[in-house]
Amino acid sequence: MDETAHGMTIIVKTVTRLTVGLILLFGIYIVLHGHLTPGGGFAGGVIIALSFVHLMLAFGKGVALKKLSRPMASCIESAGGLMFLAIALLGYTGGWFFFNYLTGRGQPFRIFSAGIIPLCNIAISLKVGAGLFAVFMALVFLGVWEGDKK
């Protein structure tokens, strides 16, 4: 794929430069407000992954990989999974696996509310974002090998 190797045209690059930060920010917003408004860790994580995919499609592999390398993505993904599991295990302090031990703190309808739900959202978003980016990267690298072969 020549486009991904060298990036796309200047128009696409400029638009990407302007929007990619906003997309990332929107993803983070969706994650943090998951317990108040529609969205949540999963949708936000996909948006974060899409912002990196966007970068990669417009500028080619190198630029995106400089921001988030492949082993790094894999590590973040595992860390997200472990964080989720750890939150679940910390529930044992309240007596049960997955017990919402922070409930009752904070005001409803504020960011700091709903106990472990925002924490879980963050863990899921890390996992989903990094994981899907890793998947996309694996698919792109498949194409590269194919090109070598021909």
Place this chain on the structure above:
Amino acid sequence: MTVYLLCLILFLIGVYCILIKRNLIKIIIGLGIMEYGLFLFFVLVGYRMRGRAPILEPDQIIADMVDPLPQALVLTAIVIGLATTALLATLAMRLYEKYGTFDITQIRKLRG
């Protein structure tokens, strides 16, 4: 009732595509369509006539909201669908790399 049947038709179009089509990408598309029919059916089951979205606002008296449980389940199912699609797409690409085609009739190394 009619909506349920329409959903079932969507589901069956997907099943038809999986069973009849002889192309790897077409099979993945069929799975996707089947899953869409299923998700829609699940959400329809929990819909309440003239209900509200299950999101509270400050100082709101709890009125009739739609059933949040099917929505939560469908959210899970969507992720599972995405996972399956990603894995299948990778398998299809690897097969293309090996055989140079997506046509299943030409990818018959195994005896049925």
Place this chain on the structure above:
Amino acid sequence: MNITPLFIVLPLGGAFLTPLLGKRWKYFPGAACNIITFCMLCLSIAAVAMVYRYGIIMYRVGGWMPPVGIALVLDSLSAFMLVTVNLVAFIVAVYSIDYMKMYTARWNFYTLFLLMIAGMNGMIITGDLFNLFVFLEIASIASYALVAFGTEQEELEAAFKYAVMGSLASSLILLGIALLYGFTSTLNMADMAQIIAGRRGSQLLLFVSGLFIMGFGLKTALIPFHAWLPDAHPSAPAPISAMLSGVLIKTLGIYSLMRIFFSILGMTDAVLNILLALGAVSMAIGVFLAIGQWDFKRLLAYHSISQVGYVMLGIGLGTPLGILGGLFHLFNHSIFKSLLFLNSGAVVYATGTRDLRLMGGLKERMPVTAATSFIASMSISGVPPFNGFWSKLVIIVACVQGGRYGYAFLAALVSLITLASFMKVQRYAFYGRLGEKWRHAAEVPFSMRFAMIVMAAACLFGGALLLPSISAPFLKGAEEALLLGTGYAGRVMENLK
């Protein structure tokens, strides 16, 4: 402290840690996997003892009461399945230490392996219908990837076929769950069973039963739905073939069928007859397809279809003795079929081929493999005193007792054909003249030998499970849990208070 969540937490923790640490420390993945599977084997044996002593063990995840939250339920059937799964998993993990040296990216293999075990354990201990689906998908997706682990052409192709069929089955199951949710408006199995008990004879339940038989039948590879199995099981690496044939099809297919039909929907004669017929057809056709095969692992895969047919036959009888025989055969099959796949893996490890016609005389070079595979072959063919004999005997006696002489005759006949088929395997692979090519074939390394010897010992002494003092908590308990039928709901609800 309640041990139930540990069956999920341990393998999942291992799976999340392996990619982080496994790339740096070469021995971490294998060691972690072995330790975790061993811990789970001990825990599951403890679970059998605890269930025998205290009755059903419940765990409310997050502290929510069941219809609202998810409950984990450990009854004697679950404990029985847990022992089966974790025993095979531990042996396979030991075997993989040396076998997987043939492949690259071992950490990836161990991650997927642990995830598959987590999926199966999660399915077994859950008390919630949708949760069962989620864990079923974990186990299935891990197995799709593991079938393609060698990334050769046939493996990718088999994995694709398996993945498409598996996803179709999952969708049918999810459709059934959606209909049941609309019908009962709850997802907890016990709660659902109580609501359904009040509305017998509904058309919707029939439709849902059909969907579940199709979906789980696809996962079990009963005969009209078997097309993927003979491709998928031989293509995987040998330890994974052992897991797939030994426990995966049983957990995903038979256990779920039993749980849903006996405990939730309530078993009816019509469903029992369908299961009986499917079992008998799988038993007979599977063995006829197997007899003409020359590929060692493919032959074993067809025999899996046939032996699963025996299990379905036993359960489909619906009598206490039939169910006991079916469950006993399920356990025995997971032992001897895993052992046979491990043997085939040892042969591949030493010679690099799976074609029986190319082998010959390997007994001289590989005595341990030859001896263990002889034991397993005799066991699968139902020759006394090995474990396969006892379970087949129980099933045939149950058939005669239930007045189904035709099925009894068929079961005995299929057993004979199985014996003929395995005589062929023994004759071509291990006896006869040593081929010139295999003059320097060597016996496999220690961990593989150890795994095979343990399994062979289990085959030899497996009949002891019928002794009253051992079978009371284990087999009898599982049988009673099934015979309880929809009384399951009452037990669970009672336990909550």
Place this chain on the structure above:
Amino acid sequence: MLELYIIISFMIAGAIIAVEMEDLLSAVIALGAVGMGLSVAFLILKAPDLAITQLVVEILCLVILVRATVKRDMPEARGRKLFFPLAAACIAMALLIFFAIAPLRELPLFGFPYMKVSETYLKDGLRQTGAANMVAAVILDYRAYDTLGEATVLFTAVMGVLAVGRRIGRKRPGDPDGEE
């Protein structure tokens, strides 16, 4: 609920196009249209969480599938149009729909679900969990265990993609015993 019928009909039309289109890229894009239609349908059915998730997942699916098909100008093999399988499939589908009518009648009427368990969520959700979004409360508190499973499914798929995407699966005899 006229708009619901319109959007479902649109989805069915899109699905038929996706199935029957011979050019793979067009078929994939038609699938994308069906997915977007589903997102709108979720919005009509008062499920904004699902609408957002379906939208972004559809985009990602589309990117992945386009990645798989683009530049592979292999139109679907025409082959002979087999009449018999098509007829058999149509009859089977008609039969299945016929058999589904009676069971579907036993479901509660569309728009009036039983909501035996869900009443609890709506009534006590805010007090018990503190989250305003009930769907978030269900997936991350009441049924958080499911979500752990869901996250694990995705993790499994990522590991699976990495495993399947390896260049060399088996070691040649004599290769060094290294990782990756």
